[in-house]
Amino acid sequence: MSRLTQIMAFKAELMALAEEGIVLDEGTLARIRAHHEALLTDTPDDRLSLGMRLASFVGAVALSCAVFFLFYRFWGAIGVGVQVAILVTGPLILVGVTHLLHRWERTGYFATLAALAAFAAFVLDLGALGTIFNLPPTPHAFLAWGLFGLLLGYQYGLRLPHFAGLVGVGLWLTALPGYIRAEELPDLFTRGEALAVAGVVFLALPRQVSRVRWQVDHRVVGMIGLFLGLFILSVSGNQSWLPFSHHTIENIYQVVGFVVAGLVIAWGVRDRHAELANGGMIFLTVLCLVKAVDWWWDWMPKWLFFLVLAALAIGVMVALKRVRTALVRRTA
């Protein structure tokens, strides 16, 4: 809950208390009012902040595209030395711009825009250097991009670059085992076990290190990695490193998928993490749908198949309702 929302709720509660006959003394109220006014001068209005966040995100994506296309439009006419100079100085300048914008406007909307443009320029930097010098593609570039996003996020309190950084580091973690086994990009990203393990690392990090900022982002990235990995393995056992037949591997990971989804939902309910509870339920639903098609589509009459599916959907709705009730109770 933002500070503005807390203040609004506090004011509403004061008014309700006043109607019920409980009133604070005028001096205390004046002090609180003055303090809140001082606070709100630096706090964006929530009604505006959603629009600002959206505009900042769209602007950042557009600016990043502009950086890419501008370079590729003219790089063919530029010598290699100048190309390298432009590529390396581009992200440096944009980091400088991020720094200045962060000092100028503390809410961070403009700084986010510049930081994401810096991120895009850094991606362009390493990518284009690889092209110019015919270098083999390496997954370690994702580590550099990920760390860059995390650094920008932590240093300036910017959530979007931090999220991009998490994704970058996650991709590197996923690619690393395959890279060690002499596999090549882009096949490295489809190893289900590596994806699931990277997901578990991100899920575990906020539990182990309490100082981690934006813990919900870690959980979301981790949960997506974990579920995606398990889903890949449950439908395509060939992607596994396990030394069994692909049918056996698929069956194993289907069971694991159901169990893990249940555990994630339970964790979400227990610790009041709505993203985990909802994400787990979505994954469980997808697994059920896929398995329903696998098991029943060929031999069941179509009307019965869809009837069973409808029954499953109603079951999920009931389960979701219970999860929501549990979450509300815990929040209260």
Added chain:
Amino acid sequence: MKHGWLAPMALVLVSSAVPLVQVGLDRSAPPRQTLLLTHRELMVGWTGDENSGVTLTWSWATPPDLDSLSRERLTALGISCGHELYQCNSGRGHRGWMVVGVDPDRWRGAIDSLRVRIDSNHRSGLPDSIADRRIHELVSRMKELVLYTSRLTMDAVGQDPAALAAEWNDGKHLVLAAVFHASRQTWPRDTLPGEKPLYHIYAEPVASSLYLPAQWAAAVEDTIGTLQRGYGERQQMYEVTVAVGRWWLPRVLEVVRLPDPKWPIDSLEWRVPGTSGRGSK
């Protein structure tokens, strides 16, 4: 944060320095190998209007693959192949090295054969309309051979680039980093008792295209007719010297623009159907 910019900037500088140092070391010594290729083997890659960079892409005389490899040979390349599956390594690419070279004999043989057929049609005594049509077809095939038909072949694969370079050290081959895709050639018959499996490998260079610096970009023109020239018009011919450096990075050393085709088309006496002229290009 007062010095918040320091760490991200340092990261950019260090990360950019890594490939630059790698390239510097690669080029700090004379190239290990060089190979002279032409527009037939390294064609100008297609780029849209929004991309002004020029790259050259490999074009093969025959697909770069090897057949009838034993399990031992495959294992030596570091590729594992399950008993029950057609694709090895779950269909994933595996890092390795490939030896590429130019096979001019088959290409020259095809040209000589076409030349003989064009000449024999001239002397056939057939009515003009029939001879013209046949000659037109043969000349089209000749043009295809001269302008587009590659002579590039893959001659060997391995895991040790230095060993491959020592073995193919004749000035006519290059060792390139490659990705292997292996499959069971005799599958599923080889799953029967007593059958020994054989394997097939398809290799592709890791550098699927070579970047052409601006100073040479003007020397090549679109060889597939997608930019300024229409298909069937005269195309630019050029020679490219490709080298691999100390760290096995491929690069274009030089591009020489060749004059318009003089040989073998101009040396042939052939007529363009519908005109009375001879030897027209």
